[in-house]
Amino acid sequence: xxxxxxxxxxxxxxxxxxxxxxxxxxxxxxxxxxxxxxxxxxxxxxxxxxxxxxxxxxxxxxxxxxxxxxxxxxxxxxxxxxxxxxxxxxxxxxxxxxxxxxxxxxxxxxxxxxxxxxxxxxxxxxxxxxxxxxxxxxxxxxxxxxxxxxxxxxxxxxxxxxxxxxxxxxxxxxxxxxxxxxxxxxxxxxxxxxxxxxxxxxxxxxxxxxxxxxxxxxxxxxxxxxxxxxxxxxxxxxxxxxxxxxxxxxxxxxxxxxxxxxxxxxxxxxxxxxxxxxxxxxxxxxxxxxxxxxxxxxxxxxxxxxxxxxxxxxxxxxxxxxxxxxxxxxxxxxxxxxxxxxxxxxxxxxxxxxxxxxxxxxxxxxxxxxxxxxxx
Numbered sequence: 001x002x003x004x005x006x007x008x009x010x011x012x013x014x015x016x017x018x019x020x021x022x023x024x025x026x027x028x029x030x031x032x033x034x035x036x037x038x039x040x041x042x043x044x045x046x047x048x049x050x051x052x053x054x055x056x057x058x059x060x061x062x063x064x065x066x067x068x069x070x071x072x073x074x075x076x077x078x079x080x081x082x083x084x085x086x087x088x089x090x091x092x093x094x095x096x097x098x099x100x101x102x103x104x105x106x107x108x109x110x111x112x113x114x115x116x117x118x119x120x121x122x123x124x125x126x127x128x129x130x131x132x133x134x135x136x137x138x139x140x141x142x143x144x145x146x147x148x149x150x151x152x153x154x155x156x157x158x159x160x161x162x163x164x165x166x167x168x169x170x171x172x173x174x175x176x177x178x179x180x181x182x183x184x185x186x187x188x189x190x191x192x193x194x195x196x197x198x199x200x201x202x203x204x205x206x207x208x209x210x211x212x213x214x215x216x217x218x219x220x221x222x223x224x225x226x227x228x229x230x231x232x233x234x235x236x237x238x239x240x241x242x243x244x245x246x247x248x249x250x251x252x253x254x255x256x257x258x259x260x261x262x263x264x265x266x267x268x269x270x271x272x273x274x275x276x277x278x279x280x281x282x283x284x285x286x287x288x289x290x291x292x293x294x295x296x297x298x299x300x301x302x303x304x305x306x307x308x309x310x311x312x313x314x315x316x317x318x319x320x321x322x323x324x325x326x327x328x329x330x331x332x333x334x335x336x337x338x339x340x341x342x343x344x345x346x347x348x349x350x351x352x353x354x355x356x357x358x359x360x361x362x363x364x365x366x367x368x369x370x371x372x373x374x375x376x
Contacts, residue, residue: 002065002202005105006037008135009060009075010118010127012098014047018056019165021082025097026060026167028078031365033071034064035172040130044161048126049092058167059102059130065202068104072114075099102131106141117142125156173201173372174254177296179246180371181261184301184352185331186323187311192358193301193367194259200368206245206258209237217319219272227272231281235265239288246293262292267334271327297346299371300335304353346376 009029013021022042030036040059047055064071083096102118109116117140121127128151136148143150173180180197184190191207198205215230242262269281303311305325312320339347350370357364 004034004063004065004202005067007062007064007071007101007105008103008131008138009062010057010098010100010102010121010131011060012045012055012057012126013096014053014055014094015096019167021097022056022058023167024082025078025099027170028081029060029062029099030170030172031369032074032078033066034062035174036169037061037063038134039167039169040133041162042165042167043126043129044163045126046158047092047094048124048156048158052092052094055126056163056165057126057130059127059134061134068101068107068109068114068116069111071104072101075101100127102127103135103138103141106139108141122150122154123156125151125154125158125160128154129160129162171372173197173368174203176372177255179256179258179293179295180297180299181258181295182299182301183259183261183264183335185303185308185328185335186320187308187315187328188301188303189311189352189357190301191259194257196357196364197257197368201254201257203255203257204245204253206241206256208258208260209241213237220319220322223272227274228277228281231265231269231272232284234268235262235281235285235288238262238265239292242292258295261295261298262289263338264335267331267338270334271330294345297348297371297374298342300339300347300349302332302349302351302353305329305332307353346374348374 011022011025013025015021019042026036026039038061042056042058045055045057047053066074079097079099084098087093100118100121101114101116102121104116107116118127121131122140122143128147132148132151137146139146140150145153182190182194182197194205194207197203213230213233215226215233219226219230238260239262242258245258246256266282266285269278269285273281305328308328309323309325312323339349348371350367352367355363355366357367
């Protein structure tokens with residue numbers, strides 16, 4: 001199980017568009033390091049330790065799963081990405097962005113790569129003043145004093161000015177949604193994406209138990225004979241699984257992500273069942289559907305038919321190898337009709353036909369960005 005840790009970071013800049021520099025840093029930290037819980041005010045401060053341009057400084061509180069050694073590596077990479085140029089000398093210079101780890105939980109760390117608490121934070125009012133905004137009663141693990149007391153005792157006589165500019169806090173997925181359902185056609189990648197999201201965001205993952213269904217291989221060999229028992233068994237299993245898992249929310253997880261939504265039962269039943277069978281099936285479905293918790297966000301992954309067939313062949317399930325393009329098209333049409341009729345369901349359609357979110361990190365990040373920025 002991943003462990004969430006709290007770290008406080010100091011951000012500073014004295015080159016270019018300083019407000020924009022800070023916002024870019026905040027956004028990138030949210031993407032690469034963890035959820036930003038709070039952001040301090042911005043302070044205009046003189047350069048410290050050298051003669052240079054005026055700085056904008058702030059502090060942020062971040063929840064992260066990264067251990068300290070990986071955290072500092074990420075921070076250095078973010079600074080480089082945002083344009084910081086480091087010089088060989090140890091002298092202080094102007095910089096487009098500067099990110100320092102002030103505190104990491106209540107740990108004391110002395111290593112070649114990192115010292116925490118920051119060894120000079122008690123001497124720097126530009127670090128302590130914004131930190132006090134968001135962590136006034138936190139105890140400095142070495143000084144054994146509250147941060148607000150550390151600020152009061154700081155000998156730095158620099159003149160700080162709190163300015164009337166503010167940074168936007170990126171809202172993490174865990175604050176937006178309690179339950180996300182990821183759907184798509186056969187081979188669209190819904191299970192893979194659900195697992196990746198679960199791993200990154202410490203979400204409880206609910207995966208469809210299709211592999212345990214004894215009727216599935218038989219159905220692909222004789223659809224007419226096994227369609228009804230297959231769809232009924234899927235419906236019963238999906239209902240039981242979702243009822244159990246959604247009712248037992250894990251307190252140590254941030255939210256729930258599933259690789260299916262129970263309405264897929266009706267979509268497949270419309271394709272596979274005879275008219276009389278479907279009428280009976282629909283009665284059972286309607287009773288169950290009323291009792292199921294609806295997702296806060298329904299993500300549909302669209303994948304073109306050629307890519308679906310390639311993915312199906314690649315994953316090598318014997319009973320899927322005879323699936324035809326026409327069958328996949330019918331399933332997609334069923335999902336499309338379902339989405340069009342759902343007025344009370346928060347739906348996000350993402351075209352992943354040209355994406356490889358398993359092997360290309362930027363493709364995965366683009367999907368997560370769409371989810372984060374989606375508004376009903």
